[in-house]
Amino acid sequence: MSKKSTRVDLACQALRQAIIEQALPPGTKLPEDELGIRFGMSRTLVREVLAQLQGEGLVDAPPRRTATTAKPTLDQAREIFETRKMLEREVVRLVIGRWQPQFGADLEGHVRAEEAARQAGDARVSIRLAGEFHTRLGGMAGNTLLRRYLSEVVSRCSLILALYGRPHSADCAVNEHREIVAALRAGNAEAATKIMDHHIGGVEQRALLDSGRDAGFDLGAVLSRYAGQLDAGSTKVARISKPKVRGKR
Template sequence: MEISSRSDIAYQALRRAIIEQALAPGTKLREDEIGAHFGISRTLVRAALMRLSQEGLVEIKRKRTATVAIPSLDEAREIFEVRHCLEQQIVQRLTAHWRPEMGETLEAHVNEEEAAAQRGDTASASRLAGEFHIVLARLAGNALLARYLSEVVSRCSLILAVYGRPHVAECATAEHRNVIAALRARDAAASISIMNEHLHAVEARALPRPQEAEDVRISDILARYSTAG
């Protein structure tokens, strides 16, 4: 096996481990340990980590210390804002250039999601749920859109790892089937609306709910202090 191939395998393995949340946010990624596992030099390990850093999945600090990235809440909200814009454009392109075989490709992918969920493989089900959107982007026929969305979807996996709440995998599967049905009808408005609903649901599962202000009675609080002295 060529050295470059081993380096790419290391990159792909690390990326998948991060996306499937096997490597949790904040985990230290030791160059010597990774290099020994894949049989590559630390220089090639650094190259793989740099690729992941450029995708927002790894943070490289001073002294070349690399860790799985921990997105802030502000970053998380910005990522979802960008994702909404990208996916709307993707859906518009798909409805304009729809072909029956696209539906078959998407259905096959959703079937994989469903199978993973049914056998209890939550890591694969979560990864496949994100990849559904990347498949959509590739089918839309714009390589740059697909590249940007791939990065955004990958970073959403980190957001889910840090802030997400447990949810039923079948929810995402059902939502994806609704998207496919709208695309098959070549109804751009309906497709965009359904995709937006789906992304809002994903965002709700990924981000914490804003804390609602409690209806506090000031007199009740002050009563605890009125006898002090």
């Protein structure tokens, strides 16, 4: 992998995480110059990053206008959740057909990480881990394309929650994820599907309240926190310490 592609991937990963963790609210302007400074990139590379995130539905980048984090309409949000429900049901079916004891161990380890984030009161990490439970499960289905599509809709759902929903319920996520794992372990496809439908239905209900969010925050501070130390030879984004981000008034 070239230095160029590595840096683009790292910047995509950092911005994706910031959007999923709701640190960058929907409709946030993403000036190319600001991104370039924070990630140490040329405007050409910044445009590649924005184009990739636009393809994932996380960024709107119209020609000759400043890109923003995506701001889906309520109708679009409903379509996204409708698609997610279908994908999640198929994932359950495929995972049960391919079930291995290691799947259960991996999922239970992830749920323990969710519980730790909940107990620590770290809402942003809790939000990210809740979504990663589903993408991790999608990876166990053995279908690369399905995993890709599921990952995209899960990320879009996080964006919708930031735009319309009430705060993430870590208690519900952890408990329902445990129930899903138990049903999968038992090989009970009907129960697992029913629990999954109820779980996603609850997420959708929290998401589509049309209440909006306060987008006041310091863009530079958020970008700096998620950019971390971008090393062209690394495969991960190193997160720097977590300064408190003060909202602008």
